[in-house]
């Protein structure tokens with residue numbers, strides 16, 4: 001969960017209490033099936049004036065995984081390590097991957113072409129292959145993964161984990177607006193537009209939401225990167241512009257998250273059987 005989703009900043013502590021208490025209760029009730037570790041995403045850009053506040057809360061609640069993006073900082077990594085947390089850093093190319101590990105990240109999230117939100121343009125094959133030449137630590141691959149078959153493919157090409165975002169927008173539990181969820185169900189890769197207009201960093205968005213805002217998705221202007229603002233006071237000028245990756249053709253309906261996970265599991269097992277592995 002991105003810490004900046006909690007607005008105002010004080011809401012983050014309420015959510016961390018809710019998450020940690022719910023998971024502790026689950027673990028107590030189901031010792032044979034403990035919950036997976038959860039993660040909080042931190043935008044480490046200089047315009048994020050909440051970073052220190054949000055990281056202090058992550059330290060207080062011992063968030064098991066910190067995901068960092070748009071900047072690699074040794075002090076953020078050290079804060080996570082102080083209580084045994086693990087840092088995974090979002091990267092879009094091999095150069096940023098090397099920098100992230102040099103600065104102390106434990107693992108990488110390779111954000112390949114077609115990912116929802118801020119995304120790169122590299123083929124996942126190229127990206128994973130280049131990183132695996134020098135890095136044998138944990139890698140999660142992201143970008144258009146929305147089927148169990150694709151999860152297996154990510155592992156086959158050298159990633160340890162598949163990292164899925166957009167498909168989970170169309171679940172009952174997601175806090176997205178209903179028309180956003182339905183737009184994910186209705187869209188295919190043809191409806192995804194890559195632009196830096198909305199945040200100053202290139203990302204993928206649903207074309208219908210851009211049209212609804214009165215813009216032509218085929219002729220978007222370039223952004224002014226000096227206007228990047230990920231701070232607590234960031235105005236949500238583009239709040240109805242919806243981030244989404246290219247993999248969403250696999251999403252046929254809004255379903256409970258558990259149903260989506262069960263589908264991924266079924267498909268993953270079927271793909272393994274098909275390949276006889």
Ligand SMILES: Cc1cc2nc3c(=O)[nH]c(=O)nc-3n(C[C@H](O)[C@H](O)[C@H](O)COP(=O)(O)O)c2cc1C
Nearest residue numbers: 002041069115116117142143144164165166243245
């Ligand atoms: C609407 C939206 C917002 C996102 N916000 C963040 C974020 O704040 N921090 C982050 O590290 N990744 C963010 N992501 C990226 C996801 O963590 C992930 O890399 C991506 O969704 C994976 O690709 P997929 O959407 O094609 O599955 C966002 C993605 C979407 C769709």
